[in-house]
Amino acid sequence: MTRTDAGGELCVTKATVLLLAARIGLLQKPEGLTVDIDRDLLLLMLRRMWMIRNFELKVMEVHAAGEFTGAAHPYIGEEAVAVGACAALEDTDYITGNHRSHGHPIAKGGRVDKAMAELYGRIDGYCKGKGGSMHLADYSIGILGESGILGSSVPVAVGAALAAHIKGEKFVSLAFFGDGASNQGALHESMNLASVWKLPIIFLCENNQYAVTTSYAETVAVEHVSDRASAYNMPGLLIDGQDAIAMYEATSAAVARARAGEGPTLIEGLTYRYEEHSLGLGRVRRGEYRSQEEIDSWRKRDPLEILEGSIISQGVATREECDAINAETLDEVERATDFARNSPFPEPEELFEDMWANPIPQP
Amino acid sequence: MTRTDAGGELCVTKATVLLLAARIGLLQKPEGLTVDIDRDLLLLMLRRMWMIRNFELKVMEVHAAGEFTGAAHPYIGEEAVAVGACAALEDTDYITGNHRSHGHPIAKGGRVDKAMAELYGRIDGYCKGKGGSMHLADYSIGILGESGILGSSVPVAVGAALAAHIKGEKFVSLAFFGDGASNQGALHESMNLASVWKLPIIFLCENNQYAVTTSYAETVAVEHVSDRASAYNMPGLLIDGQDAIAMYEATSAAVARARAGEGPTLIEGLTYRYEEHSLGLGRVRRGEYRSQEEIDSWRKRDPLEILEGSIISQGVATREECDAINAETLDEVERATDFARNSPFPEPEELFEDMWANPIPQP
Amino acid sequence: MAQTVFIEAINQAITEEMRRDENVFIMGEDIRRAVYGATADLLGEFGEKRVLDTPLSENGFFGAAIGASLVGMRPIVETLTSFMWVGMDQLISQAAKMRYMFGGQATLPVVYRATMFYGAGSAAHHSDRSYPMFMNMPGIKIVVPSNPADMKGLLKSAVRDDDPTIIFEDGTLFGMRGEVPDDAELPQGELVVPFGEAKIVREGTDVTIVGIAGAVNHAIVVADQLAADGISVEVIDPRTLVPFDKQTVLDSVEKTGRLVIADPAHKVCSAASEIASIVAEEGFWSLQAPIQKVASEQVHIPYTPSLEKLVYPDVAKITAAVKRTLES
């Protein structure tokens, strides 16, 4: 049994989100429900979502063709979560992420050429080929890095927020983690720390409802991960993760709360992973852990369609303008792939570089 | 600020406990509130509480006299918590504990002679002198052992409950931990595991309101540790930890629930540590972290007085009978101390014993 | 003798032990659907209670396995080496220490199957080869199989052993084929490889190579190649590191006078360091040349193949080390 048995209907809408937010006092004026998002931001969100979608499709293509090996976890279907959340952040704010690791940096404004080169293991990659798919990072714009160990990057994000708190600065920090990872002890400790110290952090659970083959209903003892917020005396918001605008609004409210010194927020974006857990994990046969009906019902609420729908219906941009954005990102991803292919592999001397900031002799 | 500012008034009484229990469905019949406890059990509880009190007083005396060194954490003031809880268990049920480690085994029916000999580091101690104060254990009656690492014995207790679940047996498991330890990730993982698997376990938080010098109000982000139960879809009970009968009733209800296969319960016994954190930690000056008024107000609700009050006022036993029990335990503790003093230290050959169940050569 | 793939050998051992003893059960992440392969078909035969999918809470379920073992169960836990950091406290503070701390009262027949995926672009977070750390802490038996037959036989021993065991399963061997004897062929009627008995994989007289886990197979290649040059290499596979059969190594070095140790772990405080230190103390007078440690470079595992392949001991490095001992 999954939470979407009720015919693909989500239990949240944008209205409920805001209602929830109002109820827990996160938003001051429940009557001022509609957050104004300017055109540029909406189109930027759309661009980043297309960028992720097209990046991931390309990754699947070149991975299947054997252009690089190693695990890679596609973010397709979940684009609205990272993009909506990161749209509420500045370059001076920080994020940390996990193994499903391409969406977060792109959503935060990272470069697809350096990301793709990293997946190819090349010297021009974000980490000079040392990190690979699961360890993208861009310290110049606050991307503190994705983590292959689940839950492990959440305390790190708490630390960035702690620095803001100690120094009295205004930046905030946001940690992405999955429904599966929410069962790690690190989450408990992090949420408690952030709450007792009132740190400017957003805990962002991407609940795509599965950890590899295991439904969160079987492993998370409460109905919604966001229900756990009450155990830490912080607001918990259950948000429609297919709706970028809802994600943006909720995160904006949480960011405002954080910057105001009022402490952390837990946001759960309810979403869905279209693809299998990881490229190359052929053994995980789809039918065994989720039904085609379930997948289909989620695909009907595609985050790109939903955002484009709002944009077009509200007259923010035309279908053609939206298509052009898609096409531009497709192009950029193609160029990024060429960039990656043409970048050399690191030379052997590179092996011992980057171990230490203040180097020591090799033993 | 502590939670007892309101003039030493506790926010729970036995009535509220039962109300709470009824509210969350733990007790079937809210009208049948008064649990019948037979005379023998009441007097056994009194005996064990006096045993702990007198044991600890003796430990303080001989430790001050330098008869043994090493840390020891007195349980004085908290006797009702362990004794009330363990009175709800059978010998075939399991407990695990922590560094404040003398009360739990005595409450579970452990022997004070072997306990005292262990503190003295003697061969007749529970662990042949290898464990010491923080590692008492008696596997013959389900005492799986105290742990000096906080939170660390809680997953172990979950495992004992898991065994009952797998084998379809009826024993239950109970884990003691402090308010401070409740912030360990191990607690989160344990409570979630126990809830998703519906394991027969009781999480018993001894909230004596401080971790060394730190008030739980400063480190636990919710008002009561028991509030966290909702994050794991289990009942959470806030109990007057000075009232052994209340502790017994609440734990009995949780044990019944566990044996019925309905899963875990979180019980918080609100209590108070009369003495300093640990023998020998002279540096921790009392006045710096808690006031004399606070201490005095708690001492007014002494668990022994409260239990004797109920016993005598309800005609279960007379003052003289109660005093006799006290005297008998005093005697037993004296004999235990002599036993400990007369037991030899382990011989050097003992050093390499007990490392392995299937021994291997020393490297 | 059947040709068996390493991962099938694991599956056989688990299946046979679960059939033999109803107290044996297995827990881990996504094991019902056998995401890593070793637990295929267990759910069907043994049911949900003995094939337990866990939440992603390694510290919690590592500890639950300990607790279950204390009260009569014999749990097998599936995990990766890299996830052990998260559950380290239960492994060290409880599994390793309990029995001694409680004066022998606790008996913990718990087995952790920890896979080491390395060498194929898993990067720093998924490539740990951490057995040397666990060797430093007394209380856990450490098993490092190098072929399907030992994998099967050692896993069966681990399940029957009354102490906590970690089996470091070398992921580079998961696809390795090897002969695994059928039970009927064996005098004792089943394949159980005892702990603490090193195996002399190749006999030789000029130099001793001790190989750990996957490195044993490189050492065999080196021995076979150098035989053509007239160099006689003895290859020893300790099979378990705790207990460690030092006598077989000391005897070999007494014969050859030269020692190379090939160890995929990071070289500082590695198993290789330990073995070198034993021989430098107890086999010193046998040595005719400096001991050669061939272990992983002291850097994290880089993702990119161009760098990763430089990290580990391989045939070329081991060959060079053998030659160094012969030239000095």
Added chain:
Amino acid sequence: MAQTVFIEAINQAITEEMRRDENVFIMGEDIRRAVYGATADLLGEFGEKRVLDTPLSENGFFGAAIGASLVGMRPIVETLTSFMWVGMDQLISQAAKMRYMFGGQATLPVVYRATMFYGAGSAAHHSDRSYPMFMNMPGIKIVVPSNPADMKGLLKSAVRDDDPTIIFEDGTLFGMRGEVPDDAELPQGELVVPFGEAKIVREGTDVTIVGIAGAVNHAIVVADQLAADGISVEVIDPRTLVPFDKQTVLDSVEKTGRLVIADPAHKVCSAASEIASIVAEEGFWSLQAPIQKVASEQVHIPYTPSLEKLVYPDVAKITAAVKRTLES
């Protein structure tokens, strides 16, 4: 030159570094009230934001220190070695690995002050001497001071170093008095002891003893006692294990031909094992006798004094080892 107690030296270093750089802050359990002594009076001078009492969530706050260090802070974390198991994942997966994994983008000037309380009845759960495990994992600098002056000077270096550091503070030395030079007496104006420079504590010609942490002081006693018998012992204190100044050790062994290593850690895969393996490889031709490892017995730390005192390297064991090297 002031006579200073070890724990005061810690306090001085922290205070001075917090004064020097406002990005330095300290966090830990009950540090405001200085339960373990080293953080006395910090709260008054530096206030609540820079002297942070933490909940009992080691994994959480070890990680928070890492995150803070990534964005410009220089955290000092107070803990005990035995509580590091609980926070192991942050130390290994994040502190040690981040910089390399991110191609050098991450800089983590975070210092963990991990006290080793052993030798006084703390039993198995509170007596860990775990530096060898951290030596196996690249990425963390490992510091093992043996006296108040080095404690102060090395801690100051650690705070200024841009890499993660763990200082293993030997609890048996907390009450040790020693000379700590006043800043005014020093040419460079302050006491900063660089990493990677071993100290020759006693010069000698017959045998080299390398001591680790508290064992250095035993080695000094041995050297002084044996001098009376006409045996000339050189005592080396590496002071940091990562980086490790192997040249000083190799030079000494070249001179003496004999090596004893005294290490309070468990002996298997210990720092002693590592140093022995280095010398067996790179200093082999200097050696005139088997290397002697004097490390802790491979058992857990028993509570009772009658057994605990048998575990660690002490003057008698080190003396015996020196004699063994001279007799062989």
